[in-house]
Amino acid sequence: MGVGTWVKTAIFYPDEFRAIFAYTIWRDPVHDFKRNPAESGYDRERMRQCWQFLDMTSRSFAAVIKELKGELCRVICIFYLVLRALDTVEDDMTLPPKKKIPLLIDFHKKLYEPGWTFSESGPNEKDRQLLVQFDKVIDEYQLLSEGCKAVISDICARMGAGMASYIELGDSPVGLTMQSWTDYDLYCHFVAGLVGEGLSGLFAQTGIESPMVAAQLSLSNHMGLFLQKTNIIRDYAEDVNESRSFWPKECWGANGIFKHENEVQLGVVETKKGSGKYKWADTPEGKEARVIMSTILLDALSHAVHVLEYMLLLHDQSVFNFCATPQVMAIATLELMLDNPDVLKKNVKIRKSLAVSLILRAVNPRDVAYTFVEYARFMHKKIRADDPNYVRWCVELGRIEAWAEGKFPSYVRTSKKQDIFDVRVAMYEKWAASRAEKVEHYQVENSLRRKLEIANPAATRSETKMIMLITFGVTIFMMFFLVIFGVLSWFVFWYTFAEGTDPLTLFVRALWKVASETLKTHRFNTGFWDQWGTLKYVFNEAGDIVSYQMQNRVSS
Structure with missing residues (x-):
């Protein structure tokens, strides 16, 4: 970044400017591969050369790969270099298909x-040196565990076969052309979806993540497709210049306005000659190109929710950062490309300062989800009402927001800052404030009570006895009240729905009569058990009398 860019960032994007300083000065890597040379292989000259190859071939992935935990950083480094070498062979336009296809397979x-x-390889191939010294990668590959070697070899074989099949299809005067969306998805699966499957397998093989992650083939494929489709759209102008075609004909040729994918560029014109900025042409080609751009971006966005689902499966922080960082950059790039005619004429990238800000935010599933929500809302503002895909855009963007709200409700927050008003936030804050007030009052009351106990223990004991007496009295009163209420309820029920004297009154009369006769005959003795037996006799006799009276009443 030049001085002018620094000044511009500080003035117009102060948050991003601060993020750059935070990243450069205060951020420590989750893991540093140089501090653990035994597992990262940095103590071997050959592996150090492989790390240099990684720096040469990847600007975006090198940093996050180096922060992976333990031996995983070395495993992923070798995996990346193997696939980069394979991709270099495929991209080399100087190699004839007869040479290239068998080599890929x-x-x-x-x-x-x-x-x-x-x-x-051709002299201008940027990663040519990797293939020239590929023997170092092979030697390091042989030091990996059998499980990791099996995953890398399998992915390499499947990817090479897929690439070879598309080269065979493109070995014609018109070159490779994706006919349908299915062809497009399959191609992206071969070149990126398989990478996602391989990474999930290596996460599990090294024991960093659960074996369940390796079984998520569909979600792993979505992770790769989201990145690959974003890159294909972003690199459209570069691909056109090198006679490569990846967009499906079902997208750009649906209405017959364009005969080839390259002609979609006819839909944009410079705002001013030599300005390097473009706008949509006010022609049928311009309108069609705008719809095509909307359609292919919408297809890429359809993988976003699946990406968020995959993120929930990850537990290791370094693995999460490795997976989340390119995904948040991809969603930001999609938002930048939406309704942007510059995409058809030049490579469009997000600001470096924004990329740094996204890296600092992408550290947990919740923040990643709400980064997606943030850019989904930006995209919703950019959708035109006359776009034929308007409803589909609303549905896809709504799916992102609904997913985030379902997994991480917005009214449950980790900070007090909230820019967007939500009635649930007000309800939650009101409840939390009242709860805090009650807790504070309880703490103050307890504190005062403890101070009183220390100052005057006798008064405290007297107060405790008084509380116990009051409690006992209230309990007795409540029991008496319940008994009286029960008796009155019984009388009301009986004399409303039945005839004659109620059984409770008959029992009390019989109990009185039997008890009086028992006292006259002196049947009570001095022993406790004798008194208990006499009492049982009185109640049993009274019960028998009432039972006899009730039977006679029923029979009569």
């Missing part, structure tokens, strides 16, 4: 051929 076998290198 058998590339996974080269991993078991020590000393194998390839020096026939």
Whole structure:
């Protein structure tokens, strides 16, 4: 970043400017591969050369790979370099298909051929040196565990076969053309979805993540497709210049206005000659190009919710950062490209300061989810009402917001800052404030009571006795009240729905009569058990009398 860019960022994007300083000065990596040379392989000259290859071939992934935990950083480094070498062979337009196809199909076998290198790549191929010194990668590959080697070899074999099949399809005068959305998805699966599957497998093989993660093939595929489709759209102008075509004909050729994907560029014109800025042409081609851009961006966005689902499965912080960082950058890039005619003429990228800000935010599933929500709302503001895909856009953007709200309700917050008003937030804050007030009052009351106990223990004991007496008295009163209420309820019920004297009154009369006769005959003795037996006799006799009277009443 030049001085002008720094000044512009400080003035117009102060939050991002602060994020750059926070990242540069205060942020410590989750793990530093140099501090653990035994597991990262940094103590070997050959592996240090592989780390240099990683820096040469990847600007975006190198930093997050180096922060992975334990041996996983070395495993992912080798995995990346193997696939980068494979991709270099596929992208090399100087290699004839007869040479390229067999090499792609058998590339996974080269991993078991020590000393194998390839020096026939074109002189302008940017990653040519990796293939020239590929023997170092092979030697390091052989040091991996059998499980990791199996995952890398399998993904390499499947990816090479898929790439070869598309090169065969493109070996024609018109070149490779994706006919349908299915072809487009399959191609993205071969070049990126398989990468997602391989990474999930390696997370599990190294024991960093649960084996369940390796079984999530569909979600892993969505992770790769979201990134790959974003990159394909962003690199449209570059691909056109190099005669590559990846957008499906079902998208750009649906209405017959364009005969080839390259012609979609006809839909934009410069705002001013030599300005390097573009606008949609006020022509049928311009309108069609705008719809095509909307359609293909919408297709990429359809993977967003699945990406968020995958994030919930990850437990290790370094793995989460590794997966989340490119995804939040992808959603920001999609928002930047939406309704942006510059995409068709030049490579469009998010600001570096924004990228740093996103890296600092992408540290847990909740913050990643609400980063997606934030950019979904930005995109919703940019959708035109006359866009034929307007309803579909609303549905896809709504799915992101509904998912985030379902998993991480917005009214349950970790800070007091809230820019968006929500009635649930007010309800929650009101309840929380009243709860805090009650807790504070209770704490103050307890504190005063403890001070009184220390100052005058005799008064405290007297107060305790008084409380016990009051409690006992209230209990007796409540029991008496319940008994009286029960008796009165019984009388009301009986004399409303029945005839004659109620059984309770008959029992009291009989009990009185039997007790009087028992006292006259002196049947009470001095022993406790004798008195208990006499009492049982009185109640049983009274019960028998009442039972006899009730039977006679029923029979009569």
